[in-house]
Amino acid sequence: MNCRRIDELLLDYLYGELPPDDTEAVRAHLADCPRCAEQTAELARVRHVLARLPEPGPSKMTVNRVLAQAREQAESRGARWGMRWWKVLAPICLMVVVGGLVLYQLRSGLVSYDMQVPVSEKTEVRKTVPPPSAEERPAAVPSTAEPEAPAVRGPVEDRNVMFESADRSTPPKAFDTAAPLAKASPEVLATLEDALPPAGDLESATVKIAPQAKRAKTASPPPQTASTPEPKEDGSVATETFQALAAPPAPRPVGDKKPEAGLPAGARRTPDEAAPDRAPAKMLGAGSAAPLPPTARPTVQKDVPRADRTAPDILNKQIETVEKALAEGRFDQALDLSLRVLRELPMDHPGRPRIMLGLAQAYEGRGESRQARLVYRTLAEGTSEYRELARRKLTELGDD
């Protein structure tokens, strides 16, 4: 390594950037070359003396400002990370909370919905109804069942089976009906369907009835009260009626003179049931579109033996509601309730003619004589006890 090369490497040598081999080579040359060694030593001394200059630092105020800024940014970074996590977690938490609420509401709704068909509850309430004494049974009432006859109860799902096994075999005298009428009803109802309120009303009414059932269970009210709730203005009692109708009526020993059409042989009316075939028509203001005064309408509650206040009993309450609505001029409600009951009632149910009579009167009260005539005509073509009444009404209404 010559002096020219040493001069090229002098800065690298002074600042320690030479590789070890070159560093050794430079040192070897400097050891042998006084001129290069002196030149290198002078520059090294300049560096050394400059390094001895006091090294200034920033003021404490500047340092503190920088530190404060760093701290603030670090905290905001932490906060931002927190915000990021929150941005991720917030929707999840929201979904969990909302989902939980929805599930809770759903479950609550299901429970509430179940409570409107509280089979065991209704059975329990009915079981609390004591059998009426013989004195309580009015002779004019088409009472049907023997007090001793155990009420056949069943859940909604068993409705058809129960009607076949018990109800059909022993139809209640009060709901004596005819098969032709029952078969004609769907067509009649179809023509009147537009008069029905939206289906949602039924659901709302169903929901409204649930608390009543709950109270009946929890408060253990007197049996009569529990089994005969006051009909509601909004027609919510209709739902209760449907539920009650779901349970078949108690089998009744019948001693009627002639078996009703569609009824099994042996179905007979009891002697005290024979006379008042007109009673329901009278209750509904038979022979006149104008409702009877309340005093002229014996309540079913008094007419029906307590032991039989099952489906027919509830249906009678429904009829009470209809006739009350008719008496008070609430024809819309009477119409709505009648149609609802008819839609839910089995086609061969013995209570249909009675409800149809109320329906016809409701139409009549609303001034819808065409629909009224249609219903009356159906009744007139049937074999129920309302046939003659319906024919008279058709004559009054000028039906051809």
Added chain:
Amino acid sequence: MSDRGQKFHDMTDEDLMARYVRGEEMAFEVLLSRYRRPLFGFLYRYLGRRDKAEDVFQDVFFEVIRARDVFRTDSKFSYWLYRIARNRAVDRLRRNGFREMDSLDVSVDREDCDGETRLNRVPGSNPNPEEETLSHELATALTECLASLPPEQREVFWLKEQSGLTFAEIAEMTGTSPNTVKSRLRYALEKIRADLAARGLQP
């Protein structure tokens, strides 16, 4: 020093920066303690005035804080830091021009000067406590010599002396070649030596 503090002091600059990016404030404090005097020394010598050096110093670290997400931990922190500082200083110098440098003697450094020198950072020198204090005459002469250096020589001289960056890194930072950097540095050293000799002073 706590174990946690010692842990940070053993970390590289890049690890500290990564820690600070994750929100660990102490990592930044350690970085600041490492570069507080060298960086301010460069700015002070290069700009010639304490107030400007203070302003730029603060701006540089604010920029480091602000742009910490941009910093790549696989790059060299000191290079990144001095590049920011050098660019800011150049801008400031272009805007205001170089003025008469404050006296660099001990009295100038007021409350922030605790007599610390960078003698121990000069390779090949053997710090001797007896030599650490320059005579007032020599310190004044050196200050005047440094102030008289051309900006490009003063820039590379103090960058090299204060930052410890390699010639290649300084060349890249200043947009020149390593040989140009070494040449400028060589001229600066030769000039200081000549000025001191002219004043009858021996380094």
